[in-house]
Amino acid sequence: MRRTVGPLLAVTVALVLADSAVVTLALPDILRHLDASVGQVAWVLIAYNLVLGLGAVPAAMGLARAQPRVLTAVGIAVFAGASAWCAFADSIEVLIVARCVQAVGGALTVVGSLELFVSEYGERRGVGVWVTAGVVGTAAGPFAGGLLTELISWQAIFVVQVPFAVLAVPAALGARTTVPTTATAPAPAGAPTAEEPAVAPRKRHRPALAANLTLALVSAALTAALFLLVLLLVEGWRHSPGTAALTVSVVPVAALAAAPLARLLRPPPQVEVAVGCFLVAGGLAALAIPPSAHLAWTIAPQALVGLGLGLTVDQLTARAMEMRLPRAEHAGWTIGARHLGVVVGLAILTPVFTADLQDAQEPAQEAVVSIVLDAPLQPQDKIAVAEALGAALTDQEGQVPDLAPAFATLDLEPSERPAAAALERDLTGQLERAATRAFRDSFLIGAGLALAAMLVVLVPRRRRVA
Numbered sequence: 001m002r003r004t005v006g007p008l009l010a011v012t013v014a015l016v017l018a019d020s021a022v023v024t025l026a027l028p029d030i031l032r033h034l035d036a037s038v039g040q041v042a043w044v045l046i047a048y049n050l051v052l053g054l055g056a057v058p059a060a061m062g063l064a065r066a067q068p069r070v071l072t073a074v075g076i077a078v079f080a081g082a083s084a085w086c087a088f089a090d091s092i093e094v095l096i097v098a099r100c101v102q103a104v105g106g107a108l109t110v111v112g113s114l115e116l117f118v119s120e121y122g123e124r125r126g127v128g129v130w131v132t133a134g135v136v137g138t139a140a141g142p143f144a145g146g147l148l149t150e151l152i153s154w155q156a157i158f159v160v161q162v163p164f165a166v167l168a169v170p171a172a173l174g175a176r177t178t179v180p181t182t183a184t185a186p187a188p189a190g191a192p193t194a195e196e197p198a199v200a201p202r203k204r205h206r207p208a209l210a211a212n213l214t215l216a217l218v219s220a221a222l223t224a225a226l227f228l229l230v231l232l233l234v235e236g237w238r239h240s241p242g243t244a245a246l247t248v249s250v251v252p253v254a255a256l257a258a259a260p261l262a263r264l265l266r267p268p269p270q271v272e273v274a275v276g277c278f279l280v281a282g283g284l285a286a287l288a289i290p291p292s293a294h295l296a297w298t299i300a301p302q303a304l305v306g307l308g309l310g311l312t313v314d315q316l317t318a319r320a321m322e323m324r325l326p327r328a329e330h331a332g333w334t335i336g337a338r339h340l341g342v343v344v345g346l347a348i349l350t351p352v353f354t355a356d357l358q359d360a361q362e363p364a365q366e367a368v369v370s371i372v373l374d375a376p377l378q379p380q381d382k383i384a385v386a387e388a389l390g391a392a393l394t395d396q397e398g399q400v401p402d403l404a405p406a407f408a409t410l411d412l413e414p415s416e417r418p419a420a421a422a423l424e425r426d427l428t429g430q431l432e433r434a435a436t437r438a439f440r441d442s443f444l445i446g447a448g449l450a451l452a453a454m455l456v457v458l459v460p461r462r463r464r465v466a
Contacts, residue, residue, distance in 0.1 A: 006120050009113045009175075010129055012076055012168040014137030015161050016106035018144060020049050020342055021226045025146030025241045026154035028234060033154065036092035045227070046346055047096050051103035053339035059107040060332030068115035068328075073172040075108025080165035087158040110134075110335055111328045116175045118327070130331070131317045132259075138222075138338075139252035139309055142230050146245025204325060207333045210456060211320035215334060216341035217453035218277060218312050223345030224284050224446025225251060225305045228353060228439055229298065236435030237293045247295050250302040251309065258310025269315055270457060276311030277454035279304045281447040288443035293436055308450070313338070345449070353442040 023030065023044055031041045062071060082102035089095035118126035148156040226248075233244040262272055283304030290297035317334045324330040 006117065006129065008164070008168045008171045009072070009116060010133040011164055012079075013110055013113050013130060013133040014140070015164060016052075016079060016109050017134045017137035018141035019102065019106065019161075020052070020138060020339060021045070021141040022145035022157055023154070024142045024227050024230045025234060025244055026149040026157055027231075029149055029154045029241075030092075030095070034089070034092045034095065040092045040096070042346065042350060043096050044092075044099055046343055048099045048103045048106075049339040049342040049346075051100045052106050053336045053341075053343060055104055055107035056111060056332035056335035056339070057329065058332075060111040060326070060328040060330075062108070063112065063115065063326070063328045068112045068119075069172050069175045071108055072112030072116060072175075073169050075105045075110075075112055076165050076168050076172060078102075078105030079109055080162050080169070081105075083158045083161040083165065087155040087162075107332075107335070111332050113172070114328055114331050116172065119175065127318065127321060131314050134317075135255055135310060135313050136252060138226075138313070139255040139306060140249075142226055143245045143249045143252060146230065146241040146248070150240055150242030150245065205323075205330070207330060208320040208322075208324065211316050212333050212337040214273065214277075214453045214456045215313070215316045215320065215337040216344065217449050217456065218280065218309075218316070219338045219341030220345030220348065221280055221284065221446045221449035221453065222305070222309060223342050224349060224443050224449075225280075225287070225302065227346065228349060228442050228446070229287060229302070231353075232435065232439045233295075233298075236439065237295075239295070243295075247298060248302065250299055251306040254303045254306025255310035258307045259314065261307070262311060262315075269319060272311050273315050273319075274454050274457045276308040276315070277450050277457065278308070279311070280308035281450035281454070283308065284443045284447040284450060288440045288447070290436060293433065312453075345446070348449075349442045349445060352445060353439050356438040356441055 027041050027044065030036065030044060059071075059075070079102055082098050082105055085098040086095055086102060089098055114127070114130045117130050120126060121129060145157050148154075148160065230244050230248055233239045233247060234241060239247070258276075267275065283301040286301035286304070287298060317331075320334045320337075321327065321330045
């Protein structure tokens with residue numbers, strides 16, 4: 001295998017798993033550009049995760065009938081073509097269908113590439129590269145998507161994936177599969193690979209239920225950080241996608257720091273996972289109660305979530321796959337658990353924060369009226385402000401309203417403009433506080449899911465007698 005093959009496949013795996021959340025910061029732009037509803041836009045996320053989660057195990061089973069390099073190359077090609085289709089989608093329906101096809105290609109890519117990594121690097125390191133690529137992709141998805149949306153457009157998210165995937169197709173086809181996919185036990189660390197077929201009998205192990213269930217619960221909890229937090233930053237606190245992307249970059253940086261920290265402290269695997277779950281829960285609980293709508297208050301909680309992500313996903317994936325055959329099939333179970341966990345998280349959290357946002361509108365509007373009445377403006381200017389704000393609130397019903405356009409339309413005397421600017425700041429602060437409260441319950445539910453994952457880890461299990 002050429003030296004460039006491993007890195008190219010690792011980048012492609014990271015792209016596939018980053019796509020589970022890469023469009024989060026682009027959702028407002030997609031909603032406006034494709035004239036879609038909030039529910040339709042949510043399916044841009046849900047469809048990808050659902051198809052990838054359901055398709056991972058069947059894709060792994062396909063390895064029994066196809067060469068891993070061929071299966072991987074086909075998957076990458078489908079992923080590349082569907083990514084281009086996403087970029088040129090002219091309706092929300094077309095985008096959702098393209099995302100489903102993209103996920104099918106992604107499932108083939110992820111499970112097939114595992115065997116190529118093992119052939120190149122050996123069992124221990126190959127699985128490690130595969131897991132690390134997935135962790136980095138998952139954590140960095142919102143950051144990369146937000147930055148591309150801010151600098152170029154939401155379509156750029158999908159366009160930039162195409163050349164990486166196109167280069168990875170011939171790389172995958174040129175790879176040599178030297179480790180059988182179903183017949184051998186995992187090789188010891190550092191052991192050379194063999195060219196001849198295995199002589200060991202075929203063996204199948206049951207999926208690691210506890211590890212995969214914990215993965216699903218952790219992934220559902222992480223949805224609160226990777227999905228809801230960016231919505232709070234962009235839609236609630238009205239930051240640009242670029243600013244939000246730089247803010248949530250704390251999560252991937254902390255996730256990368258988790259591995260060296262674990263190597264330094266060397267905790268038992270069960271303790272490492274339990275601590276990771278606890279850190280995710282603590283970070284989400286802290287995001288639920290920020291003292292103000294200032295970006296600085298999100299940094300420490302995100303660092304906790306990122307560390308928790310790095311400590312849990314890596315270790316749980318290794319536990320779910322350790323000494324289990326067929327290797328790719330059990331890898332498929334971990335991918336399925338993670339992405340179906342994301343779907344469950346979205347299904348639980350989205351209705352909660354949507355309902356809370358709706359419930360927060362009436363008291364927020366009452367506070368807006370009170371602040372306008374107390375503003376040091378002339379009566380006729382107060383009436384003009386109230387009418388402009390009323391129109392803005394009506395047009396943006398079901399969302400955290402952006403009041404800047406309403407104030408931009410006002411024709412005020414120069415002497416009244418400082419008071420109007422102060423009024424806009426006061427109203428924006430009131431809406432930010434209302435939005436923060438509307439997301440509180442969802443963050444706390446996410447923390448509860450992380451604690452549930454910790455309980456699954458800590459519950460003692462009977463050892464099976466061989």
